[in-house]
Amino acid sequence: MKNLLKPLTSNQKWLPYAVALSLAALLLLVYTTRQNxxxxxxxxxxxxxSADVQASGVLRARRSANLEWxxxxxxxxxxxxxxxxxxxxxxxxxLRMDSLSSVILVAESNRIQAKKTLEDLIGSxxxxxxxxxxxxxxxxxxxxxxxxxxxxxxxxxxxxxxEYLQEDIDDAQARLDQLEFLWEMFYEKLSDNxxxxxxxIVNITQARQNVSDQIARYNWFNGKTxxxxxxxxxxxxxxxxxxxxxxxxxxxxIKSDGNEEGIRKAQASLxxxxxxxxxxxxxxxxDGTVSQLAMSPGDVVSPGTLAAIVEDRNSLxxxxxxSEVDVVHIKPGMEVSIMPHSMEGESFMGLVTNVDRSGxxxxxxxxxxxxxxxVDLDDRLLSGMxxxxxxxxxxxxxxxxxxxxxxxxxxxQRIVFVNRAGQAVPVAIRVGALTGDLAQVxxxxxxxxxxxxxxxxxxxxxxxxxxx
Numbered sequence: 212m213k214n215l216l217k218p219l220t221s222n223q224k225w226l227p228y229a230v231a232l233s234l235a236a237l238l239l240l241v242y243t244t245r246q247n248x249x250x251x252x253x254x255x256x257x258x259x260x261s262a263d264v265q266a267s268g269v270l271r272a273r274r275s276a277n278l279e280w281x282x283x284x285x286x287x288x289x290x291x292x293x294x295x296x297x298x299x300x301x302x303x304x305x306l307r308m309d310s311l312s313s314v315i316l317v318a319e320s321n322r323i324q325a326k327k328t329l330e331d332l333i334g335s336x337x338x339x340x341x342x343x344x345x346x347x348x349x350x351x352x353x354x355x356x357x358x359x360x361x362x363x364x365x366x367x368x369x370x371x372x373x374e375y376l377q378e379d380i381d382d383a384q385a386r387l388d389q390l391e392f393l394w395e396m397f398y399e400k401l402s403d404n405x406x407x408x409x410x411x412i413v414n415i416t417q418a419r420q421n422v423s424d425q426i427a428r429y430n431w432f433n434g435k436t437x438x439x440x441x442x443x444x445x446x447x448x449x450x451x452x453x454x455x456x457x458x459x460x461x462x463x464x465i466k467s468d469g470n471e472e473g474i475r476k477a478q479a480s481l482x483x484x485x486x487x488x489x490x491x492x493x494x495x496x497x498d499g500t501v502s503q504l505a506m507s508p509g510d511v512v513s514p515g516t517l518a519a520i521v522e523d524r525n526s527l528x529x530x531x532x533x534s535e536v537d538v539v540h541i542k543p544g545m546e547v548s549i550m551p552h553s554m555e556g557e558s559f560m561g562l563v564t565n566v567d568r569s570g571x572x573x574x575x576x577x578x579x580x581x582x583x584x585x586v587d588l589d590d591r592l593l594s595g596m597x598x599x600x601x602x603x604x605x606x607x608x609x610x611x612x613x614x615x616x617x618x619x620x621x622x623x624q625r626i627v628f629v630n631r632a633g634q635a636v637p638v639a640i641r642v643g644a645l646t647g648d649l650a651q652v653x654x655x656x657x658x659x660x661x662x663x664x665x666x667x668x669x670x671x672x673x674x675x676x677x678x679x
Contacts, residue, residue: 252630252662258612260651262604262644264541266531270551270585270596272522276497278303281490283513284310286506293504297495297521304493304506304518315491322484329477342462343474349455356448360441376429383425385544387418389562393586397560410588499523502594522594527585528561529600532571532578540604541566547583551598559587563602607644611652617663618642618650622675627657628667635668637678 284306291303308319394411401408493506503520506512529549533541547561565582583600585592617627618640625642628635641654656679657663 250628250630250635250662250664251666252664253614253617255652255657255659255661255663256612257609257659258649259606259608260610260612260644260646260649261606262540262651263646264533264537264602264604265599266533266581266602267597267599268529268531268583270527270529270549270592270594270598272499272502272524272594273526273528273582273584274497274499274523275502275594276495276499276521277517278493278495278519278521279514280306280493280512280516280518281514282306282312282315284312284315284491284511286508286510286512289504289506289508291501291504291519293501295501296499297501298498299496300494302492302494303501306491306512308491310511311491315488318484318487321480322488325477325480325484329474329481342458345458346455346462349451349458352451353448353455356444356451360444360448373429376425380422380425380429382543383418383422386562387415387422389544389546390415390418390586393560407587407589411586414586493518495521497521497523524588527588527592527594528564529583529585529598531581531583531600533581533602535570535577535579538566538570538579538581541581541602546603548601548603549583549585549598550600551592551596553596554591559585559589559592561585561587561600605644607651610644611657611659612649613640613652613657613663614665615645615648615650617665617667619667619670621670621673621678624678626678628664629657630662630664635664637673639678 287305287307289304291297291301297303308316311319390411394415398405398408398411499521500523501519502522504518505516506518512518541563543563543565545563547563549559549561550557551559561583563581564584567580570577570579581602613627618625619627621637624639626637626639629638630636638656640652640657643651643653645651
């Protein structure tokens with residue numbers, strides 16, 4: 212049997228050494244390449260950064276009324292138009308009498324009869340009606356005097372209420388300070404006939420009155436009643452009671468049982484008929500402006516048909532949802548910039564008016580409703596317009612700043628890669644305020660002047676243990 216193990220030739224003896232040398236050269240090439248990698252960097256500096264929260268929403272009036280028909284028929288007259296101001300109780304439209312249901316027609320007939328009956332009863336014995344009116348007025352005067360006296364000598368609030376009373380004063384003062392600041396910064400320089408300036412004067416006046424009212428309320432709860440004022444209030448109460456007794460005695464002397472009962476029944480019938488007949492009318496329950504009109508003379512309507520929408524433009528604002536991370540920084544009175552999508556380049560001033568204390572969960576995220584009130588009223592701003600907004604939180608000066616593009620997330624923590632001696636070294640940081648391009652560093656192992664890498668190595672296979 213032949214020996215299969217042949218001795219190595221001289222060239223074959225050097226083969227293992229050649230392979231080892233090749234591997235060493237390859238490793239050296241990789242190491243040298245990594246050492247000489249050129250990174251795009253930016254120096255860590257200090258500066259000022261503004262913290263804000265951004266959101267989007269839709270403008271809406273907080274006080275509005277959707278006016279619907281309560282009965283069916285054909286519209287007779289429409290006494291308003293879009294954009295027209297209206298007052299509470301104003302009748303905007305009515306239905307034709309010949310198109311109303313029998314129930315409404317009967318009520319109208321009853322209304323006419325009840326009104327005539329009431330006028331006849333009062334006219335037949337004016338003295339009785341006058342005497343009864345005197346009794347009613349005297350009763351109201353006694354109630355008012357009693358309330359005034361009780362308010363002076365009655366039990367005041369517990370001391371624990373003082374904290375809430377002081378908060379009301381602080382909130383009112385903060386609102387006034389905010390408006391006065393806006394006045395000095397923007398509005399005082401405007402011409403006297405500028406609508407926005409005049410509106411701001413009204414807002415400031417109301418805010419000052421609110422501060423005075425809150426202070427007076429606090430003083431009432433914490434002050435002591437002046438004995439002279441208490442004696443005066445008691446005297447006025449006794450006088451009111453005497454006048455009531457006189458009015459009642461005069462009424463009892465001249466009243467007629469038949470007239471008294473008849474007047475009350477006629478008034479009740481009139482009130483019931485008026486309530487039913489009013490179903491054929493559209494009236495505004497609030498002061499405001501007609502923002503939508505869905506009716507014209509001759510239209511046939513049924514119960515529930517929308518007739519108009521009235522909005523109080525002074526209550527125009529926005530409701531936005533803010534995440535639980537950001538909402539903890541938002542307080543009522545904070546300044547807001549509102550930028551309608553339809554008015555590119557324009558911004559309108561607003562203020563945070565309320566922050567909900569109860570959140571809502573959606574897709575695993577908890578958000579809170581924040582209400583924004585519009586300060587800059589402009590006729591071009593309409594309910595339903597979409598807009599972006601920025602809530603100004605605070606300015607941080609001398610803050611350590613890094614580009615947001617350099618920040619990476621690893622196992623729940625933020626890191627940046629720093630070029631140290633040509634090496635991309637991962638460094639942990641804690642971030643405070645954020646803008647679109649910069650982040651405030653509030654903790655970690657990053658120093659001013661270091662170079663953060665904007666294009667760090669791939670995170671594939673990254674070992675978190677390397678983080679410094």
